[in-house]
Amino acid sequence: MILGQNQYGKAENRVVRVVRDGATHHIKDLSVSVSLSGDMEDVHLSGSNANVLTTDTTKNTVFAFAKEHGIASAEQFGIHLARHFVTSQESIRSARIRIEEYAWERIGVPGPQQHSFVRTNQETRTAQITFDGGAWQIVSGLKDLVVLNSTDSEFHGYVKDRYTTLPETRDRVLATQVHARWRHAWTGDAAPEPPGDWDRSYRQAREHLLAAFAGTYSLSLQQTLYQMGSRVIDHCPGIDEIRLSLPNKHHFLADLTPFGLKNDNEVYYAADRPYGLIEATILRDGAEPGIPVDMTNL
Amino acid sequence: MILGQNQYGKAENRVVRVVRDGATHHIKDLSVSVSLSGDMEDVHLSGSNANVLTTDTTKNTVFAFAKEHGIASAEQFGIHLARHFVTSQESIRSARIRIEEYAWERIGVPGPQQHSFVRTNQETRTAQITFDGGAWQIVSGLKDLVVLNSTDSEFHGYVKDRYTTLPETRDRVLATQVHARWRHAWTGDAAPEPPGDWDRSYRQAREHLLAAFAGTYSLSLQQTLYQMGSRVIDHCPGIDEIRLSLPNKHHFLADLTPFGLKNDNEVYYAADRPYGLIEATILRDGAEPGIPVDMTNL
Amino acid sequence: MILGQNQYGKAENRVVRVVRDGATHHIKDLSVSVSLSGDMEDVHLSGSNANVLTTDTTKNTVFAFAKEHGIASAEQFGIHLARHFVTSQESIRSARIRIEEYAWERIGVPGPQQHSFVRTNQETRTAQITFDGGAWQIVSGLKDLVVLNSTDSEFHGYVKDRYTTLPETRDRVLATQVHARWRHAWTGDAAPEPPGDWDRSYRQAREHLLAAFAGTYSLSLQQTLYQMGSRVIDHCPGIDEIRLSLPNKHHFLADLTPFGLKNDNEVYYAADRPYGLIEATILRDGAEPGIPVDMTNL
């Protein structure tokens, strides 16, 4: 019997950090999940916890670091945490920090008091920071960004076999819920300090994903996916790889002919299940793939 | 044995309506639930469906009406549907239409083509239209609008009994997920035509809820709730009643003292359960309550 | 402006009670939600908490009572809590306790040690206890019990209007997710002590619901619903009223004719949305309805 890959930690620590700049407040709202790996044979085989930094301690560290280091960005916060776990405990060889970030915007009020916020909810930002004592891997991303084109999408020319019944179409609604992860080129080898502005990098990648979705005349969701991913690689030199998982949120034309009505691409039924699921990785020339095929939510 | 209140229909019809104004498209995205009541003794007692308009037909009607009448607003669409069911079938005495509306905003692209959208997800708009052949009841609302004040909230002076351990506080985070429903004064009696602009009315009520939440220096969530509700009644003459259900999304100050750190209202733990739940109705003088104590999601 | 119905309390207190009978353990696993009403004008209008027993204290009371009174049943535990809040605080006029109970069964192991359990998950048991200082109302129930008959269900003879397309059927799958609440006759007026065995009463009602669902040759889901409800009223003398909410979990026959295959009621597509929703109350002769039309989950 062999103990294979193993990891442990505290998941979904919900930390909210308030910064008071006079009467103007700022907030960061994260869910932080810690996974540690290392010399953990004993705890699995005999139950000895002598090498185990408890998951409760990893939770405490998240909250303490929110005070000690602040939360400049999800990525920077994860770098602080991963470095700490790997460098402070001999038995910990590798740390993976996963973060979800929930965005807020100000509720505008008269006067200098600015401490009221409303959650935007549009998408969830994600970050995964992995450190093994030598190299870093930083994967940023987003999920649950729902987009729709009401035209400029065709679908035809596909294989027909015994089980094919789908009619071809020259004008359909194309909608999807974007789940994307992109891996940054930075690993710490050449440049010990991480590149500058993670929030700006996030906004740029997000803008390119939206622009490519909106700007592509689509012959298939695969084509749209490739346009989205390759545009990010093209425009963001710090990003070497991106993986997209795009459920085809089917909008079927409602059949109104039994009622003597013509449906000129006006009335759609938004279906839940089943749904097409299109997934692919796009890499910069020369880059090695580092994002797993399956991207979990946590 | 007596058959009491009963109703039936098709729930969660997901209809999306596209309107093409040249190269500029507009969309409405609804989930429509139909409930019908009437002479339904037979179907319960003997299984005779002679008085039953099937739930499948009510679904078809939703999609056909999206073509025939368009979707000017959730409320107006519900009025069309409720009137149809009650006036076209003798056995149907009353219809209740519940609608959720999901908002989209444009993805800006260069050029005249404007048919790309991203879901906002901030809150879900709701509408309930009830018609019994005589009077109308229109209840609009929203849910899942998450708001937070990072200061200007105190909590003290409460009852202490044997089971009280909560320390008083002069500065806390106040956060909630707003679930609100408001009943319009219009019933069709005095004015056969419904009042004008339901979308404008929605935006106004929403703005007043946010402004009252942000603008209230709070001594209790009940006080904030009352300010939110009464501000809507004050500023929206067409609204006679509002009910708010406000979960207290607790943000507990993280205890950093074991680590030798001071937490000066900077680092919070956002808790899930349990949560305070504060609910109340505010009525215009002279109005009779019409919104039930329990507000379901559907 | 008038303050209408209002209530507050701590929702979803997750309390687990272990009883050790030697090496044999027993557990009760509840989610308890407290709602209190009373003299609460001040806290809404001025923010004065002088009449407010905090929601945190109601949470503490739930956990303390699990020790002091034990949890004989969800209903009995709710009676203890409701009586306490109404009788111990002058400002509290009424208390409503809502409980969800999660069932566990033993994992059989050799030897006398019996402290291992696996959650059954089949349905969630519910109880709502309301007390205003005088009368009691006890409503028990269940939700998420999913049942299916693979035959003995027909559907035909219904109204056909312009929007009807559904073909009649003489053999279909009938499936639903039972959400039921039943009100006990006991109010404390005639008999101060509540009736005996709430767990036994629950098992009986549940068994009758299942037996009626399985034993009814169905011409409509309404007929099945009525058989289920009336069987409970018939066989359970302590129950005066029952309300059922039955989503029609549609199982559509897959169309295999394009593939040259015959589908003799063998292959079905289980649809999510939209779904028929059939709801009704059945009352014992002479009973007044007490269960609201809308049954929320909480």
Place this chain on the structure above:
Amino acid sequence: MILGQNQYGKAENRVVRVVRDGATHHIKDLSVSVSLSGDMEDVHLSGSNANVLTTDTTKNTVFAFAKEHGIASAEQFGIHLARHFVTSQESIRSARIRIEEYAWERIGVPGPQQHSFVRTNQETRTAQITFDGGAWQIVSGLKDLVVLNSTDSEFHGYVKDRYTTLPETRDRVLATQVHARWRHAWTGDAAPEPPGDWDRSYRQAREHLLAAFAGTYSLSLQQTLYQMGSRVIDHCPGIDEIRLSLPNKHHFLADLTPFGLKNDNEVYYAADRPYGLIEATILRDGAEPGIPVDMTNL
């Protein structure tokens, strides 16, 4: 720019198969997700669908195969589907079928009619079948099986650092929600026919997981995890690898001391978040790991 790993298909096809053995019916209830890979450069780069078997066709195939081949087991059904896609389309090089199975049990009724069922809901069974035209990989599993030991769990002797506050304990509740996947040794190389009874194999693995959980006196959740996994490897010769993901569903002792009450391991608070998350793979000697670190739900 390089197109990396890519796959597509229809996800969550909800197929229910009824088999009529006279008056006794049997049902299988699956959610089937298809993922295909192969020569898909063109559709990504130019939008040409000439190599694309549509996701709609893969859906049709699922329903047609439920008729043509029946559903002997989730694994066997997935083998039929994967073989078909890879061998019938030149452009498809690999197929991965993921299946969730929902269990039903009979509602006992008098007489020969046996066609009534109630969903058990205890856990969801999973299966993943992968075929590349040469070798097979079959991974079976389960998720959402919730188990609890009310004693025989200790936790102490762990690392203490600056952020450690957790007190050691000699008696705690240990509860988790089991997510397990196990890889079968069969790949088709030595024996072209898959091994016999997948349902029996599933029941055995499940029983060993439960027995090991219940029978282990636990000094850490890692130790319990290892006992669960190694027992499966020990007792199931057809299984070469198992991966377990075990959230520590914390049950914290309620602090009743402020109320003058002693809590002798009787009253617990069941927490939601954060939670410990313990994950590991156990392999038969000589086996190569084949189950990814991250196990998604789909």
